[in-house]
Amino acid sequence: MKLKVSGMTCGGCAKSVTRAVEALPSVERALVDLKAGEVTVEGAADERAVRQAIEDAGFEVRGAA
Template identity: 50%
Template sequence: MTLSLSVSGMSCGHCASAIRDEVLPLRGVEDVEVDVPAGRVTVTGTAEESAVHAAIAEAGYEVVS
């Protein structure tokens, strides 16, 4: 499964690292790609979408629909 999310509030490499650090440890996550200029986070694996949303919020960012 590939989950592509719009995320607000990202502006730099530190933002990308913070999100990767929270999302990568989740069970079922195989890879995390963060495109800061586009405001996109793409997660590959079998993790629950709600867990990914919570991890992104824990990093201090918001998933937008």
């Protein structure tokens, strides 16, 4: 799944999103594209759980990319 994420302004933000998403048990890997403002999630993750993890990390999910 690929989601648009707003609020990421630096590499630290990208790392925060990556860590938050990869902490979910069904996520194999999260790839953040800082310039595009997107995160690609590999694995059988529930979209609602991924969205919640990103929002709990302080960022906003803008929808599917």
